[in-house]
Amino acid sequence: DQQVKQNSPSLSVQEGRISILNCDYTNSMFDYFLWYKKYPAEGPTFLISISSIKDKNEDGRFTVFLNKSAKHLSLHIVPSQPGDSAVYFCAASAGAGGTSYGKLTFGQGTILTVHP
Amino acid sequence: DAGVTQSPTHLIKTRGQQVTLRCSPKSGHDTVSWYQQALGQGPQFIFQYYEEEERQRGNFPDRFSGHQFPNYSSELNVNALLLGDSALYLCASSLIGRKTEAFFGQGTRLTVV
Numbered sequence: 001d002q003q004v005k006q007n008s009p010s011l012s013v014q015e016g017r018i019s020i021l022n023c024d025y026t027n028s029m030f031d032y033f034l035w036y037k038k039y040p041a042e043g044p045t046f047l048i049s050i051s052s053i054k055d056k057n058e059d060g061r062f063t064v065f066l067n068k069s070a071k072h073l074s075l076h077i078v079p080s081q082p083g084d085s086a087v088y089f090c091a092a093s094a095g096a097g098g099t100s101y102g103k104l105t106f107g108q109g110t111i112l113t114v115h116p
Numbered sequence: 117d118a119g120v121t122q123s124p125t126h127l128i129k130t131r132g133q134q135v136t137l138r139c140s141p142k143s144g145h146d147t148v149s150w151y152q153q154a155l156g157q158g159p160q161f162i163f164q165y166y167e168e169e170e171r172q173r174g175n176f177p178d179r180f181s182g183h184q185f186p187n188y189s190s191e192l193n194v195n196a197l198l199l200g201d202s203a204l205y206l207c208a209s210s211l212i213g214r215k216t217e218a219f220f221g222q223g224t225r226l227t228v229v
Contacts, residue, residue, distance in 0.1 A: 004158075006158075032215050034217055034218075036220075041222070042222055042223075043120070043122075043206055043220035043221050043222045043223050044159070044206070044220045045220070046217040046218075046219065049215075049216075049217055051215060089158050089159070091158075093215075103149065103161050103164055103172050103174075104149075104151075104159075104161065104208070104218060105161065106151075106158030106159045106160070107158050108156075108157055108158050109156075109157075109158050
């Protein structure tokens with residue numbers, strides 16, 4: 001039962017262009033969403049998050065969009081840089097009960113390659 | 117400020133053996149969660165510890181157990197190792213009940229032969 005899905009295993013973009021990574025979820029109880037970036041031999045690094053009460057959150061070159069009716073979120077990276085090349089994971093959390101936010105449900109990841 | 121630290125970084129064990137992995141959370145965090153990441157997959161939630169008790173558990177067998185100490189550090193124990201337990205084991209720390217990001221350690225790469 002894959003509650004969080006990233007249907008694109010890989011994405012290749014040119015430096016300076018926009019990278020758009022997509023994520024779909026099925027559990028309507030999820031109310032907090034996060035994107036993590038992961039380099040080989042390192043743990044995931046937090047990028048940006050969004051609460052279900054918002055539909056957009058920006059942080060520098062990174063913007064996350066949430067469409068609750070479609071149960072879909074996306075991460076936009078503008079402009080893309082070669083250093084952004086990594087695996088990107090979408091994750092979701094449900095807040096029912098005080099302990100729940102620590103449990104993250106991850107997608108399978110998308111490998112982003114930014115070409116110079 | 118040290119982030120989340122895990123030890124060891126790499127480990128090779130034989131089928132049937134037992135293993136213990138260790139994690140120190142980020143300063144100020146009170147909750148530790150453990151994840152298993154198989155090759156080509158996203159991390160899968162194993163369990164979460166808060167106030168020295170297991171609070172939530174994912175779909176993992178009882179061979180996987182854990183512990184949290186008064187200083188918030190944690191251990192993950194896996195008994196009767198199987199070849200399929202070979203994976204990257206990640207520890208994440210966070211604050212209980214807060215809508216904030218979890219911080220991850222670099223992981224322990226476990227290979228079962």
